Amino acid sequence: MPLLQSLNISRGLQFDPVSSADISHLHGRVNHLKYLILSDCMVNTDNLMDIIAHMINLRSLTVSVYENSDIINASRWKQLITSSLPYLTVFRFRFGTFDRNEIVRKYEDFQSDFWIKEHQWYTECLLGDQIVSCIFTVPYLNDIRPMWLKYVRHFNTLVDNSKTFDNVTDLHSLGEELMTSSGFYFPNITSLVFHSLPVLANEGDEQRFIRSLKRTMNLSNLKHLEIPLCSQTNRPTILLEILKEAPHLSSLNIYNCAIDILKTNKEICRYTSEMIKKLQFCVYFQPNPCHKPHDVSSIHKVFPNVEQMTCPMTQSDSCLFLLNNLPKLSALNINFYQSVNSDSFSKVKEELSKLKNIFFYEEILRDKQHTKLMAFGFWVDHGDITA
Numbered sequence: 001m002p003l004l005q006s007l008n009i010s011r012g013l014q015f016d017p018v019s020s021a022d023i024s025h026l027h028g029r030v031n032h033l034k035y036l037i038l039s040d041c042m043v044n045t046d047n048l049m050d051i052i053a054h055m056i057n058l059r060s061l062t063v064s065v066y067e068n069s070d071i072i073n074a075s076r077w078k079q080l081i082t083s084s085l086p087y088l089t090v091f092r093f094r095f096g097t098f099d100r101n102e103i104v105r106k107y108e109d110f111q112s113d114f115w116i117k118e119h120q121w122y123t124e125c126l127l128g129d130q131i132v133s134c135i136f137t138v139p140y141l142n143d144i145r146p147m148w149l150k151y152v153r154h155f156n157t158l159v160d161n162s163k164t165f166d167n168v169t170d171l172h173s174l175g176e177e178l179m180t181s182s183g184f185y186f187p188n189i190t191s192l193v194f195h196s197l198p199v200l201a202n203e204g205d206e207q208r209f210i211r212s213l214k215r216t217m218n219l220s221n222l223k224h225l226e227i228p229l230c231s232q233t234n235r236p237t238i239l240l241e242i243l244k245e246a247p248h249l250s251s252l253n254i255y256n257c258a259i260d261i262l263k264t265n266k267e268i269c270r271y272t273s274e275m276i277k278k279l280q281f282c283v284y285f286q287p288n289p290c291h292k293p294h295d296v297s298s299i300h301k302v303f304p305n306v307e308q309m310t311c312p313m314t315q316s317d318s319c320l321f322l323l324n325n326l327p328k329l330s331a332l333n334i335n336f337y338q339s340v341n342s343d344s345f346s347k348v349k350e351e352l353s354k355l356k357n358i359f360f361y362e363e364i365l366r367d368k369q370h371t372k373l374m375a376f377g378f379w380v381d382h383g384d385i386t387a
């Protein structure tokens with residue numbers, strides 16, 4: 001690979017021990033490399049630095065490594081850069097360990113003139129309890145790991161940190177965190193996932209939650225939302241406010257029982273009918289808190305223009321109902337359990353086979369004892385679905 005100039009290595013790769021002979025073979029093979037990204041890799045610090053030292057023409061280096069405290073070494077990185085990487089102008093990293101005190105101690109080593117004045121490589125920490133804390137260069141790396149709110153920020157107050165999270169597009173949150181977190185602002189979120197919502201006893205609590213939400217993030221770029229609304233525990237006010245603030249929202253993931261509280265709210269239905277094109281009833285496959293069977297009879301009233309839909313464990317004849325009542329539906333995916341000798345969707349497959357331009361599939365996701373977890377789905381070409 002003598003002319004390779006850019007290399008991006010992501011999640012899962014482990015750098016095995018490298019011998020001196022292996023290192024010597026790199027000479028002349030990686031000299032042209034200018035851009036290197038290592039994201040969520042398992043690395044041995046010695047091996048990694050020995051390899052990078054041969055990339056003498058490197059201009060940009062990005063390294064994201066977790067659960068490796070050895071790699072958090074400012075003096076060693078400085079030595080590598082000054083001795084072997086004369087052309088390096090961009091150095092971005094995110095290093096993590098469970099020892100938050102170690103993170104804070106080592107953070108101070110990245111505040112010298114070499115980092116701050118000579119290169120303007122500013123760093124910040126996210127400190128958590130019983131979770132991985134991390135130190136990273138500003139702005140925060142936007143990669144395959146979603147951002148959470150369950151951290152405390154630690155940074156140099158003499159440095160402008162207002163744009164730290166400008167690159168973050170995927171945000172996950174326990175709803176309670178919004179009420180207590182401070183110092184965070186995410187201007188460019190496109191995907192927002194609530195893993196839970198706080199208990200909001202009255203309208204005042206709802207308004208405080210909504211204010212916290214707007215204070216923490218800009219919703220104008222939001223495209224995908226997962227929110228565990230439940231007919232027994234929540235009112236639809238939060239969803240309505242998000243719909244108002246997110247004109248580009250087109251993908252929604254909710255509990256199926258939320259349909260009961262949405263279908264009677266004309267204002268919400270006006271937004272959902274116009275905006276939502278992709279609908280899921282999964283919410284990270286958490287169990288429905290009110291244990292209500294999946295009812296599709298009102299979906300077309302709340303989401304009449306949905307084009308793609310995913311739902312778990314519905315009745316087989318619901319497929320035909322959805323197809324007949326959702327005129328723009330082009331893809332439907334269903335996960336369900338059935339006994340080994342059962343063929344729950346035989347009637348549906350028979351009916352679908354009579355229609356033109358409809359293609360369906362069936363897949364066994366898990367086969368355990370006398371029960372199978374199945375996936376069933378179909379695609380529709382709306383040019384003609386008549387017999």
